Structure formats: C-alpha cells, structure tokens
Amino acid sequence: MTDLTAGSSSVDQIRDEYTAMTQRKRVYGGILLILFVALMAAGFRTADSRNAGGFVDGWQRVLDYPTEVLSEAWEKIAQMLAHLVTFFPALVETLNIAAAATLVGTLGGTFLALMSTRGMAVWPSLIPLFRRIADICRAIPEIVIALVLIFVLGGGPVPAMIAIALHTAGALGKLFSEVNENASLKPVEGLHSAGANWSQRMYLGVIPQVGPNYVSYALLRFEINIRASAIMGFVGAGGLGYELRNAMSWGQGRYDEAAAIFVLLFVTIVIVDQLSGFLRDCLTHGSEKGASV
C-alpha cells in the first residue's frame, strides 16, 4: 500500500522534474539563440562600419563588375579562344604548383604521420614533437610563407609550391595519423620478426593498409591546393592568379582577358572536383570491398 502511494507521488515528481527540465532546456536554448543572433547582428554591423564601402549601397553594385566584364568579353568573343590559348601555359603552371605541392606535401605528411603514431614511430619519445610540428605546419596560412619566400627567392612558382607543400604536409599529417591509428600492427610485427628494417616495415607493412585512404585524402587536398595556388599567384607567385591580377590592374579594355582567366579557373576547378570525387568514390568503395572480403 505504502509502495503504491509512494509510487504515484514519485510519478508526479518525475513529471514535475521533467517539465522543469524541458522548460530549463528551452530557456537555455532561447538564450543561446538570442545570443547567437545578437552576435551575428553586432558582428555584421561592426564589419559593415569598418568596411570601405557599406553593405547597403554596395549591394546594388554587386553585379556591376561581372556585367562589365561579361559585356566586354561578349563584345570581343572572337578573341576568347585566342585568350584561352594564351593563358593555357599559366593554367598548366597553376596545376603544376598544386600537383607538385600535393605530392611533396603527401610525402611530408606521410613521414609526419608515421613519426607521430605509436608503434610506427622510429623515436617513440619524439611523438609529441612531431605532432606539434604538424600542428604548426597546419596552422600557418600558405600566403604567409609564400610572401616571405617571394622576398628571398624572387617571384615564381617555387615559393608558392613550398608554401602550399608545407601546409599540406601539416594537414595531411594529422589526417594520415588518424588513419594510421586504425591500421593493424600485425604485419609490422611480422616483418620485424623477419628482420625488416624500418623503411621496409613501413613500405610493406603499413602503406598497403592505409594507401587507399591516403590517396583519397591527397586527392581532396589536390582540389583545395588548386584554389590555393591560384590565390598564391595573385600575390606574385606566377600562374593564373598572377595573370588575373595583371589583367585586372589594366582595368577596362582588358576585361576580356580577365573573363578568359575566370573561365579557365572555373572550368578547371569543376573538372578536377568531379574527377577527384569520382576517383575517391572508387577508392573508398574499393577499400570497403577489400575489407569485407
């Protein structure tokens, strides 16, 4: 009997507590939402007031520049093909910067990842050091290194390549070490017992396990690096970005060239995105098949 009454009162209690909790949650959620909206609004106002041109009058002029460029390009549409051919070498340079940086960065990232994974590192006590190195490489925006290197090495593709490769090594080092952590150490132990040295253990024991994932991440990086390499060109490191800045600083009369560069960059990015998406799809599905067998 007492149990029953106690039970009913506790149901009431539970209900009360539940309602109180939901209400509290709602209040917290509401406060968070209000805070977020206020932050966004205040941030927007601050950004607007510190900008050279305001949002309100700028908004109507957003399409002015594209219209100007497009109309001029349309007038000189006959020269478009010639421009595309002219700027093709610059596109190749941009692609080369991205590809070389991705390759070098992947090699660096692989090294950093192996060095910062337990069971694979040559010097296990230095694992935190290599992790920090990867963190720092990842944190530096490419443009910082590129600008400094341009001062020392002069303009050209090499500073951009080094800068992008460094950042790539850091970013991939982190992703790769996450992949490494899921890799089995048994092949490594087996190879070790057969007398393999470190590089043999890694190349024959670890890389075949993690290869598809590595390649998939590297392809994703390649997409990102093409964009980065175009931006590096804009600050003086050669390639499409450099040509774009030149064409733009000439202003009116050379807009057809700017339009040609826009087209090249856009088409390249879309093609590479699609291609690498397709390849990554193949790789991940392939590895799933391999894992299930």
Next chain:
Amino acid sequence: MSTFATDLSMDDLKAKADRLFIRKRLVNFGLPALVLAYLTYVFFAFDISGLAGRANWENGKTLVSDSYSYKTHVARDNRSGEVSIAIEGERKGAYPDGQSPGWVELGETTVIDLEDGHVVRFGPETIEYDIPGYGVVRARPSRAAGVQAELPAGDVPDWINASKNRLAITTDAGRLTITRNRSEVFRYFTGWELFWFTLDSPYYGKSFGELVGRVATGEAGAIFDDFWTNKMWRHQDVAWAIFETILMAFLGTFGAAMLALPLAFLATRNFNPLKSIRFATRRVFDFVRGVDALIWTVVLARAFGPGPLTGALAILVTDTGTFGKVFSEALENVDQKQIEGVQSTGANAPQRYRFGVIPQVTPVLLSQLLYFLESNTRSATVIGAITGGGIGLLLTQAIITQKDWEEVAYYIVLIILMVMLMDWFSGWLRRRLIQDETGKKRKVRDPKGKTFVLP
C-alpha cells in the same frame, strides 16, 4: 554457387601467380617511378636549378637576423654636427634631444661604445673607429674633399670599403658608414625593442616590479594606454586586425550555414520531389563552389571596397556552396522512421522537421561547421591579404616595406596562435555539443580496430 576451377594444372596456377606478382611489382615500382618522373619534370619546369642564381640570400639573411634583433642608429649630420639616436632609424623610435642610451656619451666628442673594445668617436672634425686587433681608423668628412680616410698601414681588409666619397666598416660589433653629409653607426641588439613602451612614454625602461608598484598606486590606466597606443608596434591596430579576421571567419561560416540549410532541403531527393528545382539548386551549389573564393573576393571587393565585410561575404558565398553540398548529403541520409514516428503523434510539417529531421542532422552539421570555422580563420587571413582587411593586410603591409621583419615575425606568431586557438576552441565546442555522437563513432571504430589488433 560458384564452382572452383579444379582442372587447372600446376603450371597454370604458377603462371597466374607469376602474372599477379609481376603486376604487383609493376604497381609497386611503377607508382614511385611515376611520381619521381613527375617531380623531375617539375624540377625543370620550375627551373629549380636556376633558383640559386635568382635567389637573393642577402635578403634572406637580413630577414632572419632582423626578425629577432634590432639595430640602433647613431647618426651625425656632418654639416651641423648634430647627433641623433633612433631605434631602427625611425622617427617613432627616436630618443628625445639630449637623451641617449648608456653606451652613447653625448658631448663635444660623442663616444659610442660598441663593446668588446670597439669604440667610435664622433669628434668635432674627425671620426675615429678604434678596432681592437687592427688599429684606429680616422676619417675626416667634408663637403669639399669627400671622405678622407686614414687607415692603419697594411692591406685594406675586405670588411672595410673605402672610396673617395664613402667609407663603410662592418664588424661583428656594429657598422660605421661615413659619407660627405652623414656619419652613421649601427649597433645590433637581440630582441624586439620598444615592444611594451616607446621612448616618449614615461614607463619606458621601467622594470616589471616597478610597473606593478605603479599599477598599485592607480596608474594602471595610463600604463595600459601607453602600451595600447605604442606607435612602433601598434598593439591596438593589431588587436583590431585579429578581431576583424576572426569576425570574417565567424560571419562567413555561420552566415553560410544559415543560408545553406534551407537551400539544402531543396537539393535533396527525400524532401523535394520536384526534380527540376533539385537539379537547379545543386547546380547553383556547384557553381558557387567552382567560382573560387579568389574570384568572389575580387568581384565583391569591387562592390563593397576593401574591408572585413567583403572578406566575410566572400567566405559566406563560397561556403554556401560547400555547406549546401555537405548538408544535402547529410539530409539524404536521415532515417525516415523517426520522421514517421513524429508524424504519428500528429505533428505538422514544421514540427516534423524540427523534431524528426533536425536532431538527426545536427551533429553532422555542427561538426562540419566547426571544422570550417577553423579553416576559415586561415582563409580570412588570406582573403584579408588580397582585399585588405584584418591581420592579412597588416602582414602584407609589413612585408612590402621590406624592413620591418620583426613585425612580420610578430604577426606570423600571432596568426599561428590565432589559428591554433580557433582549432582548439572549435574542437572543444564540438566535443561539448556532440558528446554522444563522438561516443557512438568511437564505439563503431573500436571493435573494427580490435578485430585487427587482438588475436
């Protein structure tokens, strides 16, 4: 039921295995060879062998030494005989008239002690440099006769550069340059000078203990004000610039998410039955993503001018495409059962979305959002360098002057710290907000790993 080919002879099997091995070997050696071949091509395409010739190592040396050291200029106007002392030779770092650091003795003859026995004297007529182990170099600059230098007997060493109108001596202790109109001594020091207070501040050169004492007596505001408005390092502007950069990333990322979420519903198969709208929305996402942040920045900078708003909008527009794609993929993977469950309680459409869909996708969305917040802090730095806004602008300005390398080093350190802080912050927020999701993930991951690791 697939049947195994049992009629294969031993030789066939062997040949098959051999072929497999050959293929594997080809892949194993072919891929590295391909990579090597490409890198060789790049080596020549980028003319890396010619790089050493084009590189300016002198620039590199100044860059590195300047980033951790500074020099104080002691200059004498040879016509009027006036001596001025300034850090880095900038007016912002000039010592007030009549004041000098301890190693410079102003007077009829200004004595500059460069330590280790190196002493430079600016006399009324002659300038002397006492170099230990070599002797005393005397020079008499005049407008009529140029710079008449008297060197100790013997060959002129290569660290002394003497001509009719100019004498330059570079030693480990410092550097002396004399021309007709001007004599100048550089002395190098390690560190970032005037980082806290400039010379015109009453707090310059005070020890930390003394400053704490003054804070206690109510001068905290004045001390902070002097630090904050430091003309050499511009702490106030730098703080604003960092704030602007983070603001760009914040506005861009969250603005893009708010814009992309409703659009993502339009691009999904399960929420939008209209194929044409679905197709159009997806192409919009692709277009916005394909037009790179660089192009958006250029276009938007034309309309809005340089500043943080332009950067925020460029990030917003680019990321709307990325978020749209990611969100719509997440939305296509939601579990229909939960929505049906909510519907069975009599919920209307907004309630179904609110309680059936949003809780399912929130973890994916939030974790994506927070990853992008960190990566966009970096993008905001880059975009700031292009359009002019935030710490990116300060950095490019400092690099363009080609002499404020200590400031460049300072900004680089700040940028790295800022990105790492954002990385840590977004990681912390992610863990706080989606604890159960990561827990689930780990649960999935662990057994998979365990079956490999454990026997």
